[in-house]
Amino acid sequence: MDKKRFKSHEDLAIFKLAFDTAMKIFQLSKKFPTEEKYALTDQMRRSSRSVCANLAEAWRKRRYKAAFIAKLNDCEAEAAETQVWIKFAVKCEYLDIEQGRELYGTYNQVLSGLVNMINNPNQWIIHE
Template identity: 75%
Template sequence: METDFKKNQCLISHEDLIVYQKAFESAMKIFELSKKFPMEERYSLTDQIRRSSRSVCANLAETWGKRRYKAAFIAKLSDSEGEAAETQVWLKFAVNCHYIDIEKARELYGIYNQILSGLVKMIHNPEQWLL
């Protein structure tokens, strides 16, 4: 994700951020995996893991729109960071409930660690992203 952290005039929208691309791809993988969760989880674990994984992306989109205001930019990045960490918790529940194969979950958990790392770098270096 190193290219996310260089001042780059080619970044036109939030969708150009590698951290966003990883989050979106991971949310789609979670969506596909969660289709196999039992029906009794529909309004609990299934809904929660889908919501938090999608919220990482949605908050990044909002973050991009708040680049004029440092405090708002950082606050939305923090929201995205929280949703990414929450998604990791739901992944652990899904593994412990035997809904997701441990290897698939490890892969996704690792990607969310990368996402979290990218978000933290943006939080600590907001100036290069601000308008």
């Protein structure tokens, strides 16, 4: 992997996938019932967006291996949390099963990419 081609976290395929999926969740969650506004809707939006925000923070902490990995671990936790909210949305019948499967599967891809970065931090950290 040629990390020189990555100028920012926004160049990472994993960031693009997480961002696009968070936006899809935002659009789909607009149809959730109003009584879920501060529960499921808010939690699902927050955790999906947090994956992206933590990845941006991790990118800026690449000078410090432990800090980089810690932020990626936060991303991983937020992605897994989002999967739980997706399951609740399907069980509550706010998302149909196919929408839920697609979103859940996308977060499996995000998690796979994050775990790869966590397990191989030396190719990402800044060596001075």
